[in-house]
Amino acid sequence: MTTLPQDVITRLTEAFDFHDPEYTPQTAEHVNAALREKAPVAYSPAHGGMWVLSRYEHVREALRDHETFSSGSGVHFPRAADMPKFSPIDYDPPEHGAIRRLMAPPVDRDAVVRLEPAVARLAADLVTPIVRRGHGDFVAELSRPFAIGTLALAIGLSEKAQQEIRELTATMWRRMAKDGDSSAFWPAYRDLLSGEIERARREPGDYYLSWLVKARIDGEPVSDELLYSVIVSYCVAGHDNTMNTISRILWHLAGDPALQHRIKAEPGLAAQVAEETLRRWCPTDRFTRVTTRDVTVDGVTIPKGARVVLLFDAANRDPDVFPDPDSFRPDRDTAHRHLSFGNGLHHCLGARLARAEFKAVLGELARYPEYRLTEEPRLSFENGRHIMFDRIPVRFERSGATAGKAED
Numbered sequence: 001m002t003t004l005p006q007d008v009i010t011r012l013t014e015a016f017d018f019h020d021p022e023y024t025p026q027t028a029e030h031v032n033a034a035l036r037e038k039a040p041v042a043y044s045p046a047h048g049g050m051w052v053l054s055r056y057e058h059v060r061e062a063l064r065d066h067e068t069f070s071s072g073s074g075v076h077f078p079r080a081a082d083m084p085k086f087s088p089i090d091y092d093p094p095e096h097g098a099i100r101r102l103m104a105p106p107v108d109r110d111a112v113v114r115l116e117p118a119v120a121r122l123a124a125d126l127v128t129p130i131v132r133r134g135h136g137d138f139v140a141e142l143s144r145p146f147a148i149g150t151l152a153l154a155i156g157l158s159e160k161a162q163q164e165i166r167e168l169t170a171t172m173w174r175r176m177a178k179d180g181d182s183s184a185f186w187p188a189y190r191d192l193l194s195g196e197i198e199r200a201r202r203e204p205g206d207y208y209l210s211w212l213v214k215a216r217i218d219g220e221p222v223s224d225e226l227l228y229s230v231i232v233s234y235c236v237a238g239h240d241n242t243m244n245t246i247s248r249i250l251w252h253l254a255g256d257p258a259l260q261h262r263i264k265a266e267p268g269l270a271a272q273v274a275e276e277t278l279r280r281w282c283p284t285d286r287f288t289r290v291t292t293r294d295v296t297v298d299g300v301t302i303p304k305g306a307r308v309v310l311l312f313d314a315a316n317r318d319p320d321v322f323p324d325p326d327s328f329r330p331d332r333d334t335a336h337r338h339l340s341f342g343n344g345l346h347h348c349l350g351a352r353l354a355r356a357e358f359k360a361v362l363g364e365l366a367r368y369p370e371y372r373l374t375e376e377p378r379l380s381f382e383n384g385r386h387i388m389f390d391r392i393p394v395r396f397e398r399s400g401a402t403a404g405k406a407e408d
Contacts, residue, residue: 009034016309017046018286018384019078019177025379025387028285032314041300047078050288050307054314056321056339058297062289062310064344066092069289069308071346076383077288077307080175080182086236087229089287089346098217100349103230106154106208107353115153116356122149123360131368131396138250138392139243139377142361147243150357155234156207161196165235168192172236173383193228193235240386242354244283245340246361247389249274252328253365254373254394259330264366273330274358279338280328282312285385287342312339369397 008022013034017023023031035042036054044050053059062069072092074085085091088099105111126146130136144166152162168189175185200209212230215222222230253260253273263269291306302308316338317325329335341348348354365371371394378390 013038013042015046016042016044016050016052018309018381019047023381023384025285025381028313028381029317032285032311033317035311036314036318041297041302048307050077050309051302052309052311053297054311055298056315056318059310059312059315059339060343062297062308063339063342063346066345068292068295069310070292071096071289073290075287075289076176077309078177080177080179080186082182083176083186084225084229084232086233087226088349089233089237090229093345096345099226099230102212102215102217102222103234103349105211107350109352111154112352112356115150115353116360118153119150119356120360120364122146122153123364127361127364127368130394134398135374135393135395138254138394139247139389140391143243143246143250143392144239146357146361147239147246150242150353151234151238154208154238154353155231156200156205156209157235158196158199161192161235164192165239169236169240170382173386176383189232190228193231194224196231197224197227237348238350240382241283242350242357244387244389245274245278245354246358247392248281248283248387249277249358249362250365250394251373251377251389251392252277253362254371254392257370257372260366260370262330263362267363267366269330270359270362270366271355272332272335273362274355275335275338276328276330276332278340279316279322279332279335280326281387282316282338282340283387284340285313285381285387286311287385315339371396 008027009030012020012023012027012031016031016035032054035052040053040055040058042052042054044052053062070092071090074090076086088096088103091099123146126142130141148162148165151157171185172189176182179185196209197213200213204210209231212222213227259273263273287310289308289310291302291304291308293304295302316322319325321337322332322334341351374393374395377392380388380390382388
């Protein structure tokens with residue numbers, strides 16, 4: 001980790017606030033680690049008061065104990081009034097189970113297997129022109145359009161939606177915690193979702209959205225409000241975290257040519273690289289819950305009705321679970337225990353599809369010469385939790401027989 005002013009780390013450790021301007025992705029690693037070591041169950045007065053859990057065992061247990069640590073009040077905090085719930089993460093049982101089943105078809109095992117050839121073709125279509133040119137931006141030209149394009153393949157998004165969801169999502173994250181209401185950003189997103197619903201009803205076919213608008217829960221049609229909740233969740237979670245994880249993987253590989261060569265020689269290593277990336281650099285720094293009862297964690301009693309922040313990044317770098325946690329070790333045999341996909345009831349629905357996406361991109365890039373960063377990117381938080389790369393400029397090496405592949 002880089003060296004940063006100690007006074008900033010101390011201040012944010014003592015009064016944790018993920019919306020503080022100085023809580024950057026770089027600062028967060030230090031603050032999160034300090035909380036884990038010095039105050040694993042911490043209280044902060046920020047945003048009306050909240051508790052912070054940072055050790056792996058505590059975060060994992062909170063994720064698994066959905067009866068005590070409820071998602072029903074919304075896991076994004078603070079959030080503007082009149083925002084819809086995100087499905088299924090903002091729901092507790094019994095509603096959660098029915099909604100999760102409603103959302104499962106496009107990301108279940110069989111659906112992902114059927115989708116893999118199309119995902120691989122999309123990866124090839126995006127990688128090939130970058131390699132032929134010899135340079136490019138892995139964010140604008142690869143991770144972003146690939147994540148959105150795969151989402152479109154999975155659920156049947158229109159071209160219009162594909163073109164607009166990134167900016168709509170960025171605006172939502174930028175305004176959600178700061179605005180008193182959602183009028184500055186939600187109506188535009190809702191209009192897009194309404195158009196997708198109307199199109200799916202008007203143009204029935206063999207795609208998920210067409211099935212979704214005709215689906216029923218307990219014999220009753222799915223309400224438009226729930227349709228908005230389901231589709232916005234797919235639009236946001238279906239591209240955001242995948243885009244950021246792919247960017248992080250490619251950023252790391254661009255600085256490690258030896259690891260690129262290992263993946264070429266050992267294709268199975270790509271999956272391990274993805275899991276260790278998810279562990280070492282969690283794409284979503286945190287989620288929140290609200291307690292339904294007084295609960296004691298590590299000798300500290302958190303009262304009923306308290307907002308609790310679960311620091312995934314700190315948990316994923318807990319040395320009690322992951323020795324030498326700040327090192328990137330692609331051979332780490334415990335990397336899959338990371339909490340970046342959640343745990344328990346709310347384990348990420350799209351994890352299987354995300355892993356297929358990582359495999360497709362790394363498999364395609366392994367066909368070509370090595371690539372290197374030409375400039376370090378800038379990292380920032382969206383909504384205090386999504387770690388974003390502004391760009392990843394790279395240049396491909398060209399030498400010998402391997403360069404010819406890029407011209408095929």
